[in-house]
Amino acid sequence: MSSPSTSAIPAALTPQLLIHNAAVCTMDRTRPRAEAIAIAGKHIVAVGTTAELLALAGRGTRLIDAQRCTVLPGFNDAHAHWLMGGFSLTQVDLRSARAPEELAQRLGAFASRLPSGRWILGGRWDHENFPGARLPTRQLIDAVTPGHPVFVERLDGHLALANSRALQLAGISRATPEPPGGVIGRDARGEPTGILKDAAMALVEKIIPPPTRAEKLAAARAATEHAAALGVTSVQDLSAGEDVGLYQCLLARGELKTRLYAVRSIVSWEALGQVGVGAAFGDPWLRIGGLKGFADGSLGATTALFFEPYTDAPETRGLWFDQMFPEGIMLRRALAADRAGLQIILHAIGDRANAAILDLYEQVARTNGPADRRFRIEHAQHLRPQDLPRFGRQRVIASVQPVHCADDGRWCEKRIGAVRARGAYAFRSLLDAGAVLAFGTDWTVAPLAPMPGLKAAVTRQTLDGRHPDGWIPEQKITLDEALYAYTVGSAYAEFQERVKGRLVPGQLADVVMLDRDIHAVAPASLDAVQARLTVVDGQIVWEADSPAAP
Secondary structure (H helix, E strand, O other): OOOOOEEEOOOOOOOOOEEEOOOOOOOOOOOEEEEEEEEEOOEEEEEEEEEHHHOOOOOOOEEEEEOOOEEEEEEEEEEHHHHHHHOOOOOOOOOOOOOHHHHHHHHHHHOOOOOOOOOEEEEEEHHOHHHHHOOOOOOHHHHHOOOOEEEEOOOOOOEEOOOOOHHHHOOOOOOOOOOEEEEEEOOOOOOOOEEEEEHHHOOOOOOOOOOOOOHHHHHHHHHHOOOOHHOEEEEEEEEOOHHHHHHHHHHOOOOOOOEEEEEEEHHHOHHHHHOOOOOOOOOOEEOOOOOOEEEEOOOOOOOOOOOOOOOOOOOOOOOOOOOOOHHHHHHHHHHHHHOOEEEEEEEOOOOOHHHHHHHHHHHHHHHHOOOOOOOEEEEOOEEOOOOOHHHHHHOEEEEEEEHHHHHHHHOOHHHHHHHHHOHHHHHHHHOOOOOOOOOOEEEOOOOOOOOOHHHHHOOOOOOOOOOOOOOHHOOOOOOHHHHHHHHHHHHHHHHOOOOOOOOOOOOOOOEEEEOOOOHOHHHHHHHHHHHHEEOOOOOOEOOOOOOOOO
């Protein structure tokens, strides 16, 4: 019998936790499968067969029989909006509304439970669920929200609906000019409809009272509890901004159950660069050093930037986002931030935006010379064939959210046509080109749960059930490839692949046990799989059978 893969285990480090009789997916390509893992302190100390590892157990070892369920490294969400997600757990939920009238009904019911004058935020509605993809208007919701200003966003965060009271407070009227990089929806008379796109959303956002520190702490606490229940042990927060101190506070109190990479806006890169902070500065619990920027908007809001006009909106090709690209602003920021050793993380949806960022990254690397940069493109949704090989050649990470494929695949072709849609969510082509895929959800754009994303990557089935064999099926990837992207790929995207992402001796003991063997599950049923046990830093932070489990 072969000996288990193990590190030296002093007597004082007899495993405190040993999971056996499991279908262990190690994410270690030299030994991809095992039956058991042993944890001592904060680390994995042994991986092997059940018989081998049970021999390591001591009097104080907790033994967990996995009953042949899958055991994996904890999921690492490479793209989420952490505090926003925490707040969304208690905000109005409009995601599943199937008509503008249902959206209004839900807003009215929610408003009736709030004190007068309180802002109604969140929502995450999707007009592609409405008959004719009809956008809602302020007139539709004014009558049911007379005592509240309302600002509810489309699920992608690039389009929002405001009621008349919110527009009035923001000073938005027929005379308000279009802000650069944004659109104010207007009716035939030029009056605002309540729809605001991209940079125009800031006109309202700037007058919304900021949440208190106590409210933020409560949201962050709710987020980490939610993540633990889903088996998500690491999150890369792409909108951390000035909130790192909140996460540090939770960590100091022993309440943080999720490792966080806190990314701030590239607009403020000097705040890190001038004090000498580089990429991935901090410890495995909480790190900084990444900078997020935008090239364009979203497909759903028709603000993603394409070379050719939209099929269903031929008057537009999308928008450059927030004046980041005119006059070389983004290039100057990227060159300076890269010289400071910071990681650059840029959002691109449309094919022109993706090509422009690849060009920018190429120029930065050529100008500043060789380095382990780990440039990232967030979303990388719509790519021309000639741009696919550039991800591998330029070593650009494709930080993608496969669950969006299941959503957008319902209506993408009406927006950009069947030919351009062939380059949508090109996971297979990106892998074949040598790119690193890092999986995430874009929570709150989509739920934080990993399993729907795994299903989408493997099956490419759409939410409407119209593509049972997969939308653009040649872009499917295997379950093992998808799991690798959600663990090792995401760890690589944050410079942590030597610390976490695999179940091998010496790596951090961040582990999720699922409620079944996912390799024995029909791919179309992957979204029904749930977490049964979550371990972070060697400690059980969530159990499905626990009385405290939600």
